[in-house]
Amino acid sequence: MTIAILAGGASSRFGQDKATLFLPRVLAACQPLNLPIVIVGRSESDLELPTSAACLPDAFPGQGPLGGLITALRHTDGPVLLLPCDLAFLETAALLWLLAQWEQSPKDLPVISTESLTGIQGDVAYEPLFSVYPQSSLDHAESLLTNGRRSMHQLLKHQGYQEALLPEHLLPQLRNINTPEDLTLR
Numbered sequence: 001m002t003i004a005i006l007a008g009g010a011s012s013r014f015g016q017d018k019a020t021l022f023l024p025r026v027l028a029a030c031q032p033l034n035l036p037i038v039i040v041g042r043s044e045s046d047l048e049l050p051t052s053a054a055c056l057p058d059a060f061p062g063q064g065p066l067g068g069l070i071t072a073l074r075h076t077d078g079p080v081l082l083l084p085c086d087l088a089f090l091e092t093a094a095l096l097w098l099l100a101q102w103e104q105s106p107k108d109l110p111v112i113s114t115e116s117l118t119g120i121q122g123d124v125a126y127e128p129l130f131s132v133y134p135q136s137s138l139d140h141a142e143s144l145l146t147n148g149r150r151s152m153h154q155l156l157k158h159q160g161y162q163e164a165l166l167p168e169h170l171l172p173q174l175r176n177i178n179t180p181e182d183l184t185l186r
Contacts, residue, residue, distance in 0.1 A: 002072065041058040110137055
């Protein structure tokens with residue numbers, strides 16, 4: 001298992017580089033797991049990191065998270081726990097929960113975290129950027145990208161997945177930050 005943190009976005013809605021602000025927090029949550037960590041979409045010179053995380057240039061710049069996932073899967077031999085760099089409130093407990101879901105699931109399908117949508121019985125929201133992807137996702141993801149489709153949701157439809165319903169107490173940890181105002185909402 002390798003943790004892959006996507007940090008190649010432009011941060012245009014936030015107005016400054018989110019990776020330099022939030023990546024240290026995400027790394028602090030990941031380090032107790034003692035798993036290899038790769039940061040996709042950055043070079044060593046872009047960031048000053050107090051960790052042994054490896055930086056990987058994105059093999060598909062501008063292709064969104066799907067391109068970042070392909071980059072991470074090509075770099076590893078095993079599954080990838082995929083995270084965005086802007087989970088400002090992430091704690092190790094959420095990662096431990098996700099790893100436990102992976103351990104209890106078939107290893108040929110991604111484990112996709114989901115959350116129940118309040119007031120809509122039976123509907124869920126998918127969190128494809130807080131999920132675990134096996135090596136079998138690589139062929140599916142490359143096929144989609146080759147055909148001009150970059151959607152992580154298309155990957156789930158194409159490959160299938162194992163759903164893991166997030167406990168409510170973990171939901172605040174998975175709120176990503178897109179604008180400065182998002183920092184004040186907790």
